[in-house]
Each structure stands twice: as C-alpha cells, then as structure tokens.
Amino acid sequence: MRADDIDDPSTDPRQVAQAAAAVIAERTGAPRHDIALVLGSGWKPAADLLGTADTEIDNTDVPGFAAAAVEGHTGTMRSVPLADGRRVLVYGTRTHYYEGRGVRSVVHAVRTAAAAGCSTIVLTNGCGGLRPEWEPGTPVLISDHINLTATSPLEGATFVDLTDVYTPRLRDLAREIDPSLEEGVYVQFRGPHYETPAEVRMARVIGGDLVGMSTTLEAIAAREAGMDVLGISLVTNPAAGISPTPLDHQEVIEAGRAAAQRCGELLARIVERI
Ligand code: 8IG
Secondary structure (H helix, E strand, O other): HHHHHHHOOOOOOOHHHHHHHHHHHHHHOOOOOOEEOOOOOOOOOHHHHOOOOOOEEEHHHHOOOOOOOOOOOOOOOEEEEEOOEEEEEEOOOOOHHOOOOOOHHHHHHHHHHHHOOOOOEEEEEEEOOOOOOOOOEEEEEEEEEEEOOOOOOOOOOOOOOOOOOHHHHHHHHHHHHHOOOOOEEEEOOOOOOOOHHHHHHHHHHOOOEEOOOHHHHHHHHHOOOOOOEEEEEEEEEOOOOOEEEEEEEHHHHHHHHHHOOOOOOOOHHHHHHO
C-alpha cells in the first residue's frame, strides 16, 4: 500500500493501522508493544538512553508510513525491549500537518501504536518557548494544548472528551521523577513558517507557554484510541520576539546536546515506571 492511500476516503485508516501493526509484530517477533514514543526535534540522543533496540524497521516498509521529511529526523521505527519484558515502540520521526499529506497520515503512527497494543504514548517535540526564563534546552511537561490547526483527526460525529488529554497520573509521575520539571500549555500552529512576534504575543494572551507544529492532533487521536498520553516539549529556542537578540543556531544545537542527558534520563525513568 502506498503511503498516500491512507488519505483516500474509501480507505479505513484503522485497517491500515492494523496492517502496519501486523508488519511490526512480524518483523520484531513480538506479538505486542506496550508503550509508544514519538521523537521530536532534539530528542533522538535522549532516546538512546532508553535501551538498545533489537529491531529497526524502515518506515517505508510499513503500510501507511512515509519516509522522514524533516532533516535530522530518522525515517525508521525501533523496538526496544525493557528489562521487565515490556517493549517500547520508538518512532524516529513523525508526519507533520504542514507536509500536506492529510490528517490521517499525521496520526497514523498513533493509531498503529494502539493497534500494536500500546496503552500509553509519549509524544515529544522541539518547540519555541514563550517564557523568557525557559532557556534553550529546557524540557517542559505539556499540561494542556491549544490546537490552532483548525482541523481534527476525528471524522464524523466522534465526540471525544479532552478534559485530561495529557494524563494527570503520568504528569504526576514525571514531576515525581524530576521535581524541577516545568509545565506549560502547548500551542500548535500549522507552520511550516515560524510565528510572527504578533502571533507569539497572541499565543501568550490566549494561555499558551510553548509554540510548535505538532503533537496536538496526535494527542487527540491517542485519546480517541483510549491511550494515556504524556507530552514533553524541549524548548529549543525562544519564540519570535521573546528574546531581544536574534537566535543563534549554534547555541540552540549546543543547548539540545546539553539537554540530551537530562531528557534521556527523564524518559528512561518515566518509561520504567509507566
Ligand atoms: I524547534 O519557535 C521549533 N519548532 N511553531 N515555533 C514553532 N515551531 C517550532 C519553533 C517555534 N521552534
């Protein structure tokens, strides 16, 4: 099946997710996975602390998935066995809404994780920070979100309660593991352009703390599938107009590297206790 078939109205996206999960089960030899992890910008080195994958699958081998579109992202998924026998399905990349492949493609990894047996998904991303005190390299727990994409992964009269999109128990667990962890509201813009300073001011006024181009649609699809959701952002830059000095890309890269250890330990310790 071609990756764009998933957007055909006659295709059932859950059936494609079932087919994808079957390929993952076959290639890993594991009938089910327990936790899924989506790696956003800057999170790959952190995820390496989770454990060693015993299987790596090219996205292009799995129904409904496409190759990575963002430089620095890996177009593969990996299966990491944990000491207690559980398995983590680690997605090295995601499909963004701005790629124009449709919302079904954006949430296909989430639905595949659900079909593979995962009851929890950890969504990570790199984003812009609205609070000046959050320096590049600061991980922030997502407490809630504002979806400014004007779309939804749900089709038809599918009413899903979003009171606790980001599972309170998992947020408590993360803060227990790292009491200094900040929390904030993530605002998803469509992108792929970054915001103007006026849009960033708007995001603050409406209650946002972080701006990015992913995560909210995936979180909604995960809730629809009945999964628990944990969202963690890595602030890689101050959002436009927040810092008086223009962004120094080298500084951002350095900050990401410096954060890898903290973020990786956090991820590993959270996954251990989920
Ligand atoms: I990395 O400042 C990263 N992704 N929308 N704004 C938006 N997305 C981002 C940003 C940012 N930084």
